[in-house]
Amino acid sequence: MTELAPNRFKRRLQAGETLYGLWSTIPDAMAVEALAGAGFDWMVLDTEHTSVEVSQILSLLQAAAPHPTDCIVRPVVNDTALIKRHLDQGAQTLILPQIQSADEAASAVAAVRYPPRGARGVAGTMRAAGYGRIRDYAKRADDEICLILxxxxxxxxxxxxxxxxxDGVDAIFIGPSDLAASMGHLGEPGHPEVRAAILSAIDRLNAIGKPAGLLSLDPDFGRTAVTRGAGFVAVGLDMALLVNAADSLARSFRV
Structure with a gap:
């Protein structure tokens, strides 16, 4: 009988470890497999700002599975039916964008939990249940789901x-780019006012014992956020790494 895999990311987050991650936007299993072997604690498989479709997430999860880097899936929207599909494919940790209220947070929690605690639809032979080989999957699955808003x-x-x-929200992720836009600093996630708001949010989350995360392509600010108390920080994005490396190599031959 296949065993239900423990959610390593959730356990490490709850233990207070500092976890460093990478953002994956390239819809290719080989790219994800290569990134998963780099040594990051976690990586986001993004479907919100990418061309990655729901069905493609399955092959990306499979590509990363042999490596110790834990995958976090970002659906395009907080939608119960869409969330169900990602969970059934084997995603154990989700990060849901654009949560605006406690009601929306409660809806997200319900979407990742089975009845009577939630509204997740029940099936028996999907990948998450080991294709039917994990005994009592539906009764135990909730404990291994990690929900980040x-x-x-x-x-x-x-x-x-x-x-x-x-209740049921495991962590909060602060989105710098959209936050900057909403504060009147479109395209300036590094604006001093935006950074001050992010650090203040980390303080506020620490005060209530809720892990805080963010994405920062500025290593110095990423380290500042960790020093301030951020528990999980994405420090790179695959397309940015690719473009920056390619541009740098091209420039080195054009001096």
């Missing part, structure tokens, strides 16, 4: 504690 607007920041304290 993105708070990424100024309005949502005002309700940060209300959102974070909804």
């Amino acid at each position: 993105q708070v990424e607007t100024a309005a949502a920041m005002e309700r940060l504690e209300e959102i974070a304290c909804v």
